[in-house]
Amino acid sequence: MDYSVVQQCMHCGMCLPTCPTYGLTNRERHGPRGRIALMRAIADKALPLEQAFGHEMDFCLGCLACQSACPADVDYAQLFEAARASVQEQSRRPWLIRAYRRLTLGWLFRSPRAMRAFGRVMERTQRWGLFEAVVASPLMGLVSKKWERLIGMTPTMERAFSHQLIAEVERPKGKTRYRVGMLTGCIQDIAYASINRATVDVLLENDCEVITPAVQSCCGSIHGHNGEVAWAKESARKTIDAFPIERLDAIISNAGGCGSHLRHYGRLLAQDSEYAERARQWDAKVRDIHEWLVDIDFRKPTASLPSQRVTYHESCHLCHGQRITSQPRTVLASIPGLEIVSLTESNVCCGSAGVYSITQPEASDALLKTKVQHLLDTDADVVATSNPGCDLQLKRGLDEAGSSMRVCAPVTLLAEAYRA
Ligand code: SF4
Numbered sequence: 001m002d003y004s005v006v007q008q009c010m011h012c013g014m015c016l017p018t019c020p021t022y023g024l025t026n027r028e029r030h031g032p033r034g035r036i037a038l039m040r041a042i043a044d045k046a047l048p049l050e051q052a053f054g055h056e057m058d059f060c061l062g063c064l065a066c067q068s069a070c071p072a073d074v075d076y077a078q079l080f081e082a083a084r085a086s087v088q089e090q091s092r093r094p095w096l097i098r099a100y101r102r103l104t105l106g107w108l109f110r111s112p113r114a115m116r117a118f119g120r121v122m123e124r125t126q127r128w129g130l131f132e133a134v135v136a137s138p139l140m141g142l143v144s145k146k147w148e149r150l151i152g153m154t155p156t157m158e159r160a161f162s163h164q165l166i167a168e169v170e171r172p173k174g175k176t177r178y179r180v181g182m183l184t185g186c187i188q189d190i191a192y193a194s195i196n197r198a199t200v201d202v203l204l205e206n207d208c209e210v211i212t213p214a215v216q217s218c219c220g221s222i223h224g225h226n227g228e229v230a231w232a233k234e235s236a237r238k239t240i241d242a243f244p245i246e247r248l249d250a251i252i253s254n255a256g257g258c259g260s261h262l263r264h265y266g267r268l269l270a271q272d273s274e275y276a277e278r279a280r281q282w283d284a285k286v287r288d289i290h291e292w293l294v295d296i297d298f299r300k301p302t303a304s305l306p307s308q309r310v311t312y313h314e315s316c317h318l319c320h321g322q323r324i325t326s327q328p329r330t331v332l333a334s335i336p337g338l339e340i341v342s343l344t345e346s347n348v349c350c351g352s353a354g355v356y357s358i359t360q361p362e363a364s365d366a367l368l369k370t371k372v373q374h375l376l377d378t379d380a381d382v383v384a385t386s387n388p389g390c391d392l393q394l395k396r397g398l399d400e401a402g403s404s405m406r407v408c409a410p411v412t413l414l415a416e417a418y419r420a
């Protein structure tokens with residue numbers, strides 16, 4: 001942990017009102033100031049690194065709302081990842097959790113081919129109704145509530161994955177103004193491939209040649225957020241290797257959580273003599289899709305979509321991690337036919353936060369309940385959001401509330417408008 005970052009905290013408490021977990025309990029240790037104080041005490045050897053600290057860091061969403069509010073610019077993202085890495089190194093989790101982490105973080109998320117094979121099996125079992133039958137069967141009584149929840153939250157896989165929808169090189173109809181790389185993600189690759197296709201369509205409409213390597217590694221965000229630094233570094237190296245960085249004007253991410261991590265490969269690989277320089281070049285070219293569209297003064301659609309009310313939920317790692325707040329709204333506002341309605345607390349976490357909804361079900365559900373109420377209050381037909389985790393969480397919450405509000409990405413609506 002970089003001690004100088006911990007020292008930057010001046011204990012002012014400006015971050016407290018923005019912290020969702022502090023809001024849930026009103027306890028100092030459940031807020032950013034308390035967590036930073038614990039980190040400092042452990043670094044000073046005034047406190048041992050115990051399991052209680054691990055639980056505290058597991059309770060933190062990593063949403064980075066505190067970082068946005070902090071007048072001292074404390075890099076909480078860095079502290080959070082370092083703290084989780086220390087916990088992972090020094091504490092021993094129960095064997096079932098270790099086995100699960102090895103299976104998912106250590107294998108599935110490190111092998112794009114395994115992820116696609118898993119996606120294909122899931123897609124078939126979901127399409128044939130087998131998955132639903134298992135979820136509804138007495139077999140579920142044999143697993144714990146947490147596993148039942150995990151199984152129930154499996155996203156619906158798409159029939160075609162990204163490499164089946166997107167060619168490795170796609171060129172615009174007219175003159176090429178830019179050449180960009182397209183990140184397809186891991187879960188996004190199999191469960192949200194149509195968002196990737198929509199992103200490529202939007203880029204082509206804006207005179208971008210799009211390079212999309214057919215096989216891409218997970219960006220490593222999930223490893224970094226869960227304290228698995230070695231795997232995060234390996235994923236970063238593989239991702240860098242997949243793209244011809246020097247030939248690209250930008251590398252496009254369309255998922256808030258991934259984008260936030262992808263911008264910090266330079267820091268992650270700073271001590272890697274082979275990759276440090278390329279990682280710095282990489283960081284300089286990573287762009288969120290909305291940010292890129294606004295930067296290049298994207299073509300505004302002229303055809304109208306059917307009239308509909310649209311609201312916008314901000315992914316934490318897009319608004320707090322990448323400070324991208326106005327651009328997705330600019331994209332939505334450019335689409336004829338949409339009436340944009342504002343969402344109360346649009347930048348407060350929905351409780352998804354990677355695996356948080358599985359590891360901290362009560363806190364996650366409490367945050368989701370508030371989010372869904374705010375969504376219902378808008379009376380919107382559509383909620384736009386740009387992170388697969390948020391998409392999944394909002395769909396679950398709206399479904400449970402009996403709402404038919406559509407959840408989709410801003411870029412999906414823009415692609416629909418271009419096609420209209
Ligand atoms: S990351 Fe989110 S949950 Fe964690 S301390 Fe900061 S505001 Fe609170």
Ligand code: SF4
Binds near residue numbers: 014016033070073
């Ligand atoms: S706002 Fe920043 S400086 Fe103030 S207590 Fe929170 S983290 Fe520390």
